[in-house]
Amino acid sequence: MCGIICSLRAGCQGDTDNIHGEPARPDDTFRDLSERLKVVNAARGPDAQGSHHIHIQGICQCESGGAQASSPSEACGLDVEFFASELRLRGDTPIVQPHQQGGDVFCWNGEVFEGLDVNVDENDGVKLFQSIRSLSTMDDLPSLLGKIEGPYAFVYYHAEFRRLYFARDPLGRRSLLIHKPSVSNPHFLLASVSIGNDQVCIMEELSTEVIFCLDIGRLCESNEIVQNFDSCLTCIPRYGDQQSLPFAKLSRVNTALPPDAPPSVLSLDSTILPRDLAIAVNHLIEHLDRSVMLRVQNIPRRTSLEKGQAHVAVLFSGGIDSTILAFLAHKHVPRDEPIDLLNVAFENPRKIQLQTDGNIGAISKREKKRQLKASERNAAVKESTSYMVPDRVTGLQEVGELRRLCHGRTWNFVEVDVPYEESQAARAAVEATMFPGRTVMDLSLAMALYFASKGVGKIRASAVSDDSRPYTSPARVLLNGLGSDELLGGYGRHRTAYITRGWQGVIDELQLELDRIPTRNLGRDDRVISSSGKETRHPFLSLTVVSFLAGLPVHLKLDPRLELGVGDKMLLRLAARKVGLLEASVRKKRAMQFGSHSARMEAGDGERRGDLMIRAASEQ
Structure with a gap:
């Protein structure tokens, strides 16, 4: 079990105005949001917490000397932060997330119970990270996920193509919430749990029907984060048949109607069943x-x-x-x-009142007084029951x-x-x-x-x-x-x-x-x-x-x-x-x-x- 967060901030570092000409949200507002999210997600994994930052370089279109420049810039682009907390329930070795190798980053909140060879002393998140990195192409990710059974939510950053993949298992047994960038809140967030009903991040449950892919590289180059976000977010189907990919999708209910008069079990004690x-x-x-x-x-x-x-x-x-x-x-x-x-x-209190006083509105005054006295005498009994x-x-x-x-x-x-x-x-x-x-x-x-x-x-x-x-x-x-x-x-x-x-x-x-x-x-x-x-x-x-x-x-x-x-x-x-x-x-x-x-x-x-x-x- 883990708490995972992925945040992506749009715009140039140090800008005073956003692309819509409105005052930029102060950095300390986002930092406060980030810290509050880390606190509630760290509670899910008290054994260890870790974070990892990357800056994805974009095309700077800031105004300079009255002219607009368009050139690669370290200051412009997207800041992405990954955070994960760990509740160690698999393997013998303490694990600190996010997993990182070769620029790839993996935050895993789940358990693999079937479909992946994980020894008793191994961690399933580590094994799955290795399995994803060994794929010949990321197009094979749905096939890999369709072969494993267990509750999960994950975020995976593929450094070579600058794409972010994220999903929940087909049943949604692990939480993952999403906030999409908006004009008033131009940041992207994924988190296991939110800070509640707060206008700084309007979060909703991530759909379990597909695997999501956010093309961060393309988003970064556009310099129009809010407007272009949806066009950079694609949905990858959980394809596959039940034989080759048994855990890709939920099974369908058998639609066969029973015979006209299916045999009936007269009682649970029946010694002979159909x-x-x-x-x-x-x-x-x-x-x-x-x-x-x-x-x-x-x-x-x-x-x-x-x-x-x-x-x-x-x-x-x-x-x-x-x-x-x-x-x-x-x-x-x-x-x-x-x-x-x-x-x-x-x-x-409502149940206790009903149990001790009955339906007050439907009884006589004499009966009300009798019940009130009985209630006072039996206060200690009421507390214990x-x-x-x-x-x-x-x-x-x-x-x-x-x-x-x-x-x-x-x-x-x-x-x-x-x-x-x-x-x-x-x-x-x-x-x-x-x-x-x-x-x-x-x-x-x-x-x-x-x-x-x-x-x-x-x-x-x-x-x-x-x-x-x-x-x-x-x-x-x-x-x-x-x-x-x-x-x-x-x-x-x-x-x-x-x-x-x-x-x-x-x-x-x-x-x-x-x-x-x-x-x-x-x-x-x-x-x-x-x-x-x-x-x-x-x-x-x-x-x-x-x-x-x-x-x-x-x-x-x-x-x-x-x-x-x-x-x-x-x-x-x-x-x-x-x-x-x-x-x-x-x-x-x-x-x-x-x-x-x-x-x-x-x-x-x-x-x-x-x-x-x-x-x-x-x-x-």
């Missing part, structure tokens, strides 16, 4: 198990980390997704290491099942309790980090991930004990169950699609889910979680797992004819059942923001839709 379904269950377990293995093995040990401390944690709600990931991680993490289960709960949110209840239940099944493993159930005042104090920082996400739902989810990823909470002495001790998770790799609902039909809208449009409606909805995965959650989640110097990994969103699940006939993944807790994500439920997770297999879907009570904190928030834009914390 043959195709039984095979699919086995293959899902195999694919998911391998995906988890690749994401938890060979995590470097820090010298300051004592033996027996956790290196892997799971964002844990007690639901089926996080539980099966925890179970599979148990198979591949050394038995002498604990696995931390991060379970977050918010003190939510305010964190018993739905995800805390199911989390405590599910860790018991893991302890029964996974002998010899220490499971640290980390209770991350967030007081209301603390969540509100952090709101401005969360809003800035999740930007350009700005909806009510963005904030609710970002709040939950922000505090969960910090891993600051407590663990109980035993499952039945009220005694607890403070605990901060040292794990830097966090497993996240995101993707299972989109791929396996876990949302209520999949059932609605079946009711209104039959199996074809479900297929169409699943394709829509897959199409919008890159734009909905992943960039925001990466920015928020990584702000704590942690890295989130998504086993369900391995492109290998995505390809397998997308290719399955729809009726093997879900059955909307069956009740909730059975038909939704049916294939995953059967897989959980097969490995012994009986309790987890029947848990119903519950959104993180509602399970943790991070949503709708205020009295007036009950009716606010998730897609509404938030008011900034400063406006509250």
Whole structure:
């Protein structure tokens, strides 16, 4: 995990006016912006930070002695700075970015799990840099990227042709934001995370559909940076077929309709499954198990980390997704290491009021007085139970099942309790980090991930004990169950699609889910979680797992004819059942923001839709 920045400044050094005859933005304004960006991006990689400057010579067209000169000049051209921070999670040797060789510069924020031969003691960024430099032509870059699987965002400067290449992986599992030059802000920026909603840099998510190439040499020679930027920026397709380039693009959902009356599984306890379904269950377990293995093995040990401390944690709600990931991680993490289960709960005044006072507007005055007295008498009780949110209840239940099944493993159930005042104090920082996400739902989810990823909470002495001790998770790799609902039909809208449009409606909805995965959650989640110097990994969103699940006939993944807790994500439920997770297999879907009570904190928030834009914390 890294934080990366690439900045490009237009115009001549020392100019007092820009090409539009307007006063130039003072250097200290841009320097302040640059330093602020470095601070927030350095938080993603606390192990090391480095920067590298280059000046690309341009044609000077400054006025001199009343005449305009056009000649090469060291003072004119473009200043380009590369910055990268490093969270060391690959290889035995400390790495300081940016990578540099022969004038080429490479900033890498990613992990290669498949498709590139990287030994345990090697760093994947170093290996990939060597692979890119060994290409006979940069036209082969899409082919190289199409053969590697893993989350990534990168910036690569090719010195010979003075071109800048940058991209995210096809799923967008790593954040990269872009600011294009404008008249008021004539600089170009790429950054893993921004400083928030600031007029000095209007940043947006970089598209995952293509690989971008900026012809800096041509841009430099034009001396019209703002006007010519778009013409110097080209989009390179992620071409290739599934056989030769398996990770170039997202797979398409299988469009085959099931038979008129596909066989139905009457219950998850069915001992005999249709043959195709039984095979699919086995293959899902195999694919998911391998995906988890690749994401938890060979995590470097820090010298300051004592033996027996956790290196892997799971964002844990007690639901089926996080539980099966925890179970599979148990198979591949050394038995002498604990696995931390991060379970977050918010003190939510609106929820507490509803639980303790009921619907005040619909009860008598006598009943109001009785409830008020009861509320005052039970203030201490209310304080102790305010964190018993739905995800805390199911989390405590599910860790018991893991302890029964996974002998010899220490499971640290980390209770991350967030007081209301603390969540509100952090709101401005969360809003800035999740930007350009700005909806009510963005904030609710970002709040939950922000505090969960910090891993600051407590663990109980035993499952039945009220005694607890403070605990901060040292794990830097966090497993996240995101993707299972989109791929396996876990949302209520999949059932609605079946009711209104039959199996074809479900297929169409699943394709829509897959199409919008890159734009909905992943960039925001990466920015928020990584702000704590942690890295989130998504086993369900391995492109290998995505390809397998997308290719399955729809009726093997879900059955909307069956009740909730059975038909939704049916294939995953059967897989959980097969490995012994009986309790987890029947848990119903519950959104993180509602399970943790991070949503709708205020009295007036009950009716606010998730897609509404938030008011900034400063406006509250």
